[in-house]
Amino acid sequence: MSNNVGLLDRALRIGAGVLLIALAAKGIIGFWGYFGVVALLTGVVGNCPVYSLFGFSTGPRDGRRGRE
Numbered sequence: 001m002s003n004n005v006g007l008l009d010r011a012l013r014i015g016a017g018v019l020l021i022a023l024a025a026k027g028i029i030g031f032w033g034y035f036g037v038v039a040l041l042t043g044v045v046g047n048c049p050v051y052s053l054f055g056f057s058t059g060p061r062d063g064r065r066g067r068e
Contacts, residue, residue: 013043
């Protein structure tokens with residue numbers, strides 16, 4: 001399983017996931033906010049199954065780390 005989620009994408013997914021989970025836990029938004037777990041996990045793992053399905057990637061093109 002290769003990483004197909006870039007650094008900026010990962011940071012945004014982690015932030016959005018944590019925010020959604022916190023808002024759902026506080027009762028500010030409905031139960032659907034717990035879907036933030038999916039965003040959080042894909043951000044932490046660095047792989048998005050939907051990206052893989054469509055052959056999309058926001059990661060580095062040549063396998064090197066750096067500016068994405």
